[in-house]
Amino acid sequence: MNAPYMAPADTPVRQVTITIDGEEVSVPEGSTILTACNEAGKDTPTLCYGDTLTPKNACRVCMVELKGSRVLVPSCSRKVQPGMEVMTDTERVRHSRRLVLELLGSSVDLSTTPRIPEWMERYNADPDRYGERAGESLRRDVHDPGEHHAGNGSIAATMAQPDKIDNDLYVREYDKCILCYKCVDACGPQWQNSFAIQIAGRGFDAQISTEFAVELPDSACVFCGNCVEVCPTGALSFKTEYDMRAAGTWDESQQTTTTTVCTYCGVGCNLELHVQDNKIVKVTSPHDHSVSHGNLCIKGRFGYAHVQSREKDGSS
Amino acid sequence: MDLKFSNAEPFAEERDAIDRRLGGPGEDGWDGGERDERDHRSAQTSLPAWSRRHLVLEALHAVNDRVGWISPGALNYIGKRLSVAPADVYSVATFYALFSTNLRPKRIVHVCTDIACVARGSKEVCEGLEKRLGPAGAMNGWKHSPCLGVCERAPAALAVEAGDPPHEHLIGPATVDEVLLALNNGPAALAAEAPPVMAVPQAGQEGLVLLKRVGQVDPESIDDYLATDGYAGLRRAFEMGPAQIISEVKDSRLMGRGGAAFPAGIKWESTAKQPATPRYLVCNADESEPGTFKDRALLEGDPFALIESMTIAGYAIGAERGYIYLRGEYPRSYRLLRNAIEKARERGFLGANILGTGWSFELEIRRGAGAYICGEETAIFNSIEGYRGEPRSKPPFPFEQGLFGKPTVVNNVETLYNVPLIMQIGGAQYAKIGTEGSTGPKLFCVSGNLVRPGVYEVPFGATLGEVLKLAGGVPQGRTLQAVLLGGAAGGFVRADELDIPLTFEGARANDTTLGSGVVLAFDDTVDLSGILLRIARFFRDESCGQCVPCRVGTVRQEEALLRIVHNHGDAGAKGRDVGLLRDVGLAMKDASICGLGQAAWNAVESAIDRLGVLKESR
Numbered sequence: 001m002n003a004p005y006m007a008p009a010d011t012p013v014r015q016v017t018i019t020i021d022g023e024e025v026s027v028p029e030g031s032t033i034l035t036a037c038n039e040a041g042k043d044t045p046t047l048c049y050g051d052t053l054t055p056k057n058a059c060r061v062c063m064v065e066l067k068g069s070r071v072l073v074p075s076c077s078r079k080v081q082p083g084m085e086v087m088t089d090t091e092r093v094r095h096s097r098r099l100v101l102e103l104l105g106s107s108v109d110l111s112t113t114p115r116i117p118e119w120m121e122r123y124n125a126d127p128d129r130y131g132e133r134a135g136e137s138l139r140r141d142v143h144d145p146g147e148h149h150a151g152n153g154s155i156a157a158t159m160a161q162p163d164k165i166d167n168d169l170y171v172r173e174y175d176k177c178i179l180c181y182k183c184v185d186a187c188g189p190q191w192q193n194s195f196a197i198q199i200a201g202r203g204f205d206a207q208i209s210t211e212f213a214v215e216l217p218d219s220a221c222v223f224c225g226n227c228v229e230v231c232p233t234g235a236l237s238f239k240t241e242y243d244m245r246a247a248g249t250w251d252e253s254q255q256t257t258t259t260t261v262c263t264y265c266g267v268g269c270n271l272e273l274h275v276q277d278n279k280i281v282k283v284t285s286p287h288d289h290s291v292s293h294g295n296l297c298i299k300g301r302f303g304y305a306h307v308q309s310r311e312k313d314g315s316s
Numbered sequence: 317m318d319l320k321f322s323n324a325e326p327f328a329e330e331r332d333a334i335d336r337r338l339g340g341p342g343e344d345g346w347d348g349g350e351r352d353e354r355d356h357r358s359a360q361t362s363l364p365a366w367s368r369r370h371l372v373l374e375a376l377h378a379v380n381d382r383v384g385w386i387s388p389g390a391l392n393y394i395g396k397r398l399s400v401a402p403a404d405v406y407s408v409a410t411f412y413a414l415f416s417t418n419l420r421p422k423r424i425v426h427v428c429t430d431i432a433c434v435a436r437g438s439k440e441v442c443e444g445l446e447k448r449l450g451p452a453g454a455m456n457g458w459k460h461s462p463c464l465g466v467c468e469r470a471p472a473a474l475a476v477e478a479g480d481p482p483h484e485h486l487i488g489p490a491t492v493d494e495v496l497l498a499l500n501n502g503p504a505a506l507a508a509e510a511p512p513v514m515a516v517p518q519a520g521q522e523g524l525v526l527l528k529r530v531g532q533v534d535p536e537s538i539d540d541y542l543a544t545d546g547y548a549g550l551r552r553a554f555e556m557g558p559a560q561i562i563s564e565v566k567d568s569r570l571m572g573r574g575g576a577a578f579p580a581g582i583k584w585e586s587t588a589k590q591p592a593t594p595r596y597l598v599c600n601a602d603e604s605e606p607g608t609f610k611d612r613a614l615l616e617g618d619p620f621a622l623i624e625s626m627t628i629a630g631y632a633i634g635a636e637r638g639y640i641y642l643r644g645e646y647p648r649s650y651r652l653l654r655n656a657i658e659k660a661r662e663r664g665f666l667g668a669n670i671l672g673t674g675w676s677f678e679l680e681i682r683r684g685a686g687a688y689i690c691g692e693e694t695a696i697f698n699s700i701e702g703y704r705g706e707p708r709s710k711p712p713f714p715f716e717q718g719l720f721g722k723p724t725v726v727n728n729v730e731t732l733y734n735v736p737l738i739m740q741i742g743g744a745q746y747a748k749i750g751t752e753g754s755t756g757p758k759l760f761c762v763s764g765n766l767v768r769p770g771v772y773e774v775p776f777g778a779t780l781g782e783v784l785k786l787a788g789g790v791p792q793g794r795t796l797q798a799v800l801l802g803g804a805a806g807g808f809v810r811a812d813e814l815d816i817p818l819t820f821e822g823a824r825a826n827d828t829t830l831g832s833g834v835v836l837a838f839d840d841t842v843d844l845s846g847i848l849l850r851i852a853r854f855f856r857d858e859s860c861g862q863c864v865p866c867r868v869g870t871v872r873q874e875e876a877l878l879r880i881v882h883n884h885g886d887a888g889a890k891g892r893d894v895g896l897l898r899d900v901g902l903a904m905k906d907a908s909i910c911g912l913g914q915a916a917w918n919a920v921e922s923a924i925d926r927l928g929v930l931k932e933s934r
Contacts, residue, residue, distance in 0.1 A: 057709055057863075057909070058862050058863050058864070058909075059863070059864050060863050060864050060865050060907045060908070060909075061864075063906070063907050071905070071906055071907070071908075071914060072906045072907050074709070077709060092906055095899070095902060095903060095906070096865070096902075096903050096906050096907040099865065099869070099899060099900060099902075099903030099907070100864050100865060100903065100907065103864055103865065103868035103869060103872065103900075103903075104864055104868065106868070106872070107868050107871075129892075129896065130872055130875070130896070131875070131879075142418070143410040143417060144416075144418075144454075145410060145411060145412060145413045145415075145686070145687070145857075146413030146462065146686060146687075146857045146858070147413070147459070147460070147857065148853075148856065148857060150853060150874060150878060151875075151878065152878050152879070152882045153874070153875040153876065153877070153878025153879035153880075153881075153882060154879065154882075155875075156872070156875060157871050157875070178864070179861065179862075179867070195319065195401030195403055195404055196320075196401075196403055197403055198401075198403040198404050198406065198407035199407050199704065199861070200406055200407050200410040201410050201411075201861070202410070202411050202687070202859070202860060202861055203856060203857060203858070203859040203860065203861040203867060203870070204856065204859070204861060204867055204868065204870070204871045205861070206860075206861035206867070209403070209406070209407070210403050210406075211322075211388070211391060211401075211402035211403045211405070211406040212388055212391075212406060212417065214322065218322065219320070219403065220319065220320035220401060220402075220403065
């Protein structure tokens, strides 16, 4: 079971010194190697890591070499211990990072994942070398664990499948899903406690799913959108964003972000209103905010239509 | 918890099956899964139910055993009884290959297509079934299965009929007619299963230690067990006390027999030293490594010895409860173990105040449901706790935070069977058996194209050739092509390497592994590339899907092998694909969370580098 996210306490903690690529770095006891890497100015790629969630270390793109360890270790979750010698750019590290990027790139649509082109170039990844990609599968929600159709190897299996559009608030494009578990953890015991989604199936056929893949309105989903907030690849997105991308009008360079306080109740969650062409196109929440930690409810997240009412009498 | 369920209701027999396992309405949680007015006024009912999350897998078994699949109504009912969200129950149900969340017939035959069976005619059985029943698939009544652990009687099959009670029957060697009989008339119509002794050609021989009772005693009789030195180890252990038991096990230098070869005494000591309680003992009887069937031979031939061994181990580490995690495909072991636990309890060898010592110990069997990964020492915890059998990341290690987050020892079945002997003769004496680096007797699962396949016991130190000779070698007129050591996660060796000593240090020195003790011989009639494809298929099917290197890497590995096998002739393409296999293999080995992914490329790598299969072309 994952431990719930805890904000750092104000009490002073002991510093732990480790070396990263030969240079000494000191970080508070209990920090992860990733924190130390950041401290040392090492730019470490991460995908499944979330600043408001317990590390799941599922994507394995942040792996580093640790002296004395038989295998590489995930920097996002391994805690520092005094005297650790960590290497972040050895041949083994580069190889693993390259392969993780290739394996994901060959099976998942990473077109809306931030920084992917930069990392692909840095690690010399070539996702195309695994062959022609399989087209949309209509059977990704049918689970026969322990079985699969093998084919003859000429087509590379992918996550490709139809987008799930079953409500007006957010869309699920699971062909962009890297199965990082962040949405599951945000929906479950770490934040929302709605337990609407989980991983179903096993191995490559695993898929984020409601029970029997029922549509979201029939599930326990409360449409808080906290899963959308943590999704690292754009597999979960506001319906507004999805529609604008489809229409070719989504343009982040034309967007402004305004931080404000939600007006619905007295809790004081902060909102970040993303505005394009004088219209709110999506709502996020600052992860470091002491009240909401990036979380909102359905009203704060999606209840902004009235703001955009252009008529004086309130009708839109 | 405010859980939301659909309107789907369980059928009467589903409800009955679940209630029988979880206790009737009112014994915990919501009354029979219904919320009444009292529940709306108080939240106290959900906590007792919630604390029984670990029964999710058991409840799923109950339904699956009774009706053959898990309907939305049954799923809801399990969720309501245990206060678990339906999406959570669904995620567990869809993790295990023996469960189905799709409607299917009550009778299913799982036909083993794994490496030991494919070397002995399972392909022909499958071709025959395809003609008579149509392609493999639940709706046609038969499915392909990974290794069923009946390699000595290959090709094997497991016939299952849901009902009250369900019937399960391991068939071996399986024929098309027998499978059809099981489907048409039910598994009960099949001839009785071969006796356990059939797995042990050495049965009755002088000098056997681990296998001494197999075939010589009635596995259902505790009197037989007591008459053959049974419980002498426990009595000796009670005289010594926990600290000395641990020190004897350390002196014995007993290494784990499940594949990782970790010193058992160190494991026990570090767990016993933990201040946190309760501590747990888990016996890993999820024997699923292809080609492995030694634990089944022990459990079916001498089940009481496991109960005694676990009682000693539990006493040593200060555990009050032990779990036997038994693979779901071993129906006879399940029946015999249940009987053994019951009999031991009746006679005061288990339960409260054992043998008047004041110490109490309970044992519970948990059945797996078709997931190789659950034999991983942390996945086994998640599975027992009612979660998906996904490995946890280490650290923390099991001795710090294991089952239910408490200090836990996980031991393989065969490892535990050594414990009564160590108690009786002492650690130092035990350490004289075998070699310096590998002490004690060892079981080998010898199968494939051999005259007398079976489980063989030898003191550590025998060479590969000697073990193959025990099994009669390859049949006359054939020649040995290669041997797979350690199972699908192990590696191949050549036919000219028969002098490799089958010890931990001998295997290491020869750059191979003993793994779980698999010695699988292939003669010249076997198509090794087909074996490699089966291994690749196995890892893809059995990957839990948690981490990217294994989830996608096992897929790309299988695809590359398929291309190589189908592209004979194109040297350039083959070279590229072998290069790709190496790249993917290294990443799986270096960056996967657990041993499954880390070992998924071992066999293929050894086939390329050691056997010269799939020779690289430049």
